[in-house]
Amino acid sequence: MRREVDPFRPHEHEPRWQELWRREGLDRTPEPPRDKRYVLEMLPYPSGDIHIGHFRNYTIGDVVARFERMRGHDVLHPFGWDAFGLPAENAAITRGIQPAEWTYKNIETSRATLQRMGLSYDWDREVVTCRADYYKFTQWMFLLLHRRGLAYRARAAVNWCPVDQTVLANEHVVDGCCWRHPGVPVEKRELEQWFFKITDYAQRLLDDLDKLPDWPESTVKMQRSWIGRSEGAEVTFQVPGWATASGHGEGVTVFTTRPDTLWGATFLTLAPEHRMVERVTTPDRRAEVEAYVAAARKKTDIERSDLSRQKDGVFTGAYAINPVTHDPIPIWVADYVLGGYGTGAIMGVPAHDERDFAFARAYGLPLKVVVQPRDQDAPRLDAETMTEAWSGDGAMVDSPPFDGTSAPQGIPQVIAWLAERKIGRAKVQFRLRDWLISRQRYWGCPIPMIHCPQCGVVPVPEEQLPIELPAHVESFIPTGRSPLEDVAEFINTTCPQCAGPAKRDPDTMDTFVDSSWYMLRYVDAHNDREPFSKERAKEWLPIDLYIGGDEHATGHLLYSRFFTKVLFDAGWVPVEEPATRLFHHGMVADALGETMSKSKGNVVSPGTLFEKDGVDVPRLAMLFFAPSDAEILWSEAGIEGARRFVYRLWETMLATIADPRFAGTSGNPGAAIDPATLSRGAREAWRLVHRALERTTQACERDLAFNTAVAAFMEWINAARRVGEPGEWSAADFPSLAAAVRIVAQAIAPLAPHLGEELWKRSGGEESVFRAGWPQVDPAALKKDTVEVPIQVNGKLRSRVYLAPDASKEEMEQAALLDEKVRELLAGKPPRRVVVVPGRLVNVVA
């Protein structure tokens, strides 16, 4: 027989508690903090409304933030918007509204949804990257980098998206296509652009990965290979015709990781864009070489990097001198050599490099074996008959004076020897390229630089910041030049140095610049003199938990590390790394496993979920679905279990509170419960409350696997209901149920905040549950009175006995050997061995 209780009405209590939290400033950031926790989720781009993936991400962060507050920490949990970017311009083009208008409207919509979700953000510190009060300091950052020699202008072959009509950073080229337009190959253009010199920090970005033990290893590895350090040597090959023409030291310099194979270099290859191609090419070869270079330039990255394609190239007619054998070797041009890596030229060692081998065989170039594998590894190599390159270990041969030296272990000796003779030198090469940040677009942060015909490129003086983006421009239709060039009142200015007429830089910054430092702005979001004060930075940094998708592993997460290091060097922040712990939440896909996207039309809006069940039910469902780092396939069916659970919990807890005996159990009841006085069922329920509490604590502190925490609460409610309706609980047992109700109200509050608050208040809580502290796990409650001890015979489960959890080894062994089943299987013979694991099991080896 069930007792009638007030119905569960989330739509009534959720707004009530949100209002209370707002009124009491529960989510405000204490200042200055005593024992701080900085919990941050990656800021979203406001494209319409929040979707279900955001719902998941922010829920995870919210659970931790609320938990940390309950534990007594001072928490910074802010929110912001990565509000510059192309979709706003595209919307402007298709719908005829201004990017700003579209963006702010989306922010309003999304913010309303977030507030409907009751997320515990300190909205007072909200950051919007497209607002001048923010981008003023993005410009400040640019000037800082410029001052420190880390922002420079260069003409370079850059990635060009033909759809967006703008350049792209390497990180935004995915499979040779623009990241925003899969299937549209990126083109190459020769342009003068702004770069950030992230390569200056390559070594530190690499080294400091070791200081991030709480970052996912996959991301650390990805950054490592993205930075791509390799050690080797630069070696210069003289080109005879030039030595006389332009003095000493001219030649072609190559980078190699295998200088020990230099004796086997039988040709040189230049990338088509190598600056010396034109100079080395002999007149008779000119036409052919020029045609090849022109064709290579037209190729897209995908075409050039197609591995299945036959390697091709063209002979320049010129020869270089191998500096160790003094043999003349032909110079070729081939597009399998990358212009942007190393020196853009390589030495061809066909016997010991797979790619050179393929190239040499294709064009009949000679092979020379200079490393012989040890006998046990492979048969003796012969240049005539080899079918593949040998890039393994061996002994150097035909390489005086190094014959017999082991390769590649002998590399340091070879480098030293080369350096002594001024032929080469040790060189560390990184794959990381400098970060191209100019964009020929309107909706971004203007670059605070001025082009003066007299003084050249001049930085805008700091006191003139912000350089505001004009509110209106004629057209956003991409033309390949920035729309700002056509805004006279923006583009025309005076030179800060000579006061003469000058022009502003018409480009805007990559939006990843905006998001590279936003986490620092939160610590002092209203500061209008500085990006943030050094004191606030010292108080709050680093981020203790940073949550976001792993798609940012080599983009944002590398850029923000770079910015943090620059700011550290400049004395602005006390940390060299922005976040000590990084967590990648799993994606939310639809039931078919497709990632949700507007174009696929499978986006589930969380708003419709809230209409039906309020926030906490879908929130619990989301948390229960899977561990936070696993991908989930969202389905309505998943909500069913959470809904039933909440109703059952509600019913039992309210019936308990309504019981006349409840009022007499206030105080600090948990500590007063002695499990030994409880009936079997009540004792089990009491144990499970503490188990749920423990599991929630661990999940918040460690793995964020809230699925098992929710499951633990389910186990408790199931056990409590097995005992009976609250009214049926005996006088001896009832206090433990009453205590459990209070503990559950608190412990479930991070997971289901409105429900927790409602239950807490109904159970007599005076102030907010989020000020009520975090309950202690009682070890006595966790102890089982008896444990089921499995009895194995030869490792197979044969029987069970019930013993006290602290039964001695001897007692356990005794119990096992007395077991009927065991005696039967032993058939009177003594066991050969008995393995006893205290409190766990007994294995009788017959």
Next chain:
RNA sequence: GCGGAAGUGGCGGAACUGGUAGACGCGCUAGACUUAGGAUCUAGUCCCGAAAGGGGUGGGGGUUCGAGUCCCCCCUUUCGCACCA
């Protein structure tokens, strides 16, 4: 090719440092209450078998009293990177 992650019931997923595989939930089956139920409650639900028993965590070996967990070799899926010399 290189690097990462992962393969457990019909499904999502549990399983602490090697110690009862399948917690919790969805779904399903049966029953109860109901005019009815897609509500709720009770029981059952890894597979084979009537039972006793046997088998079982992608496959194959191994270590161990004992392996989802550790080691070796494969297979599959997935995500990064990819002619980086």
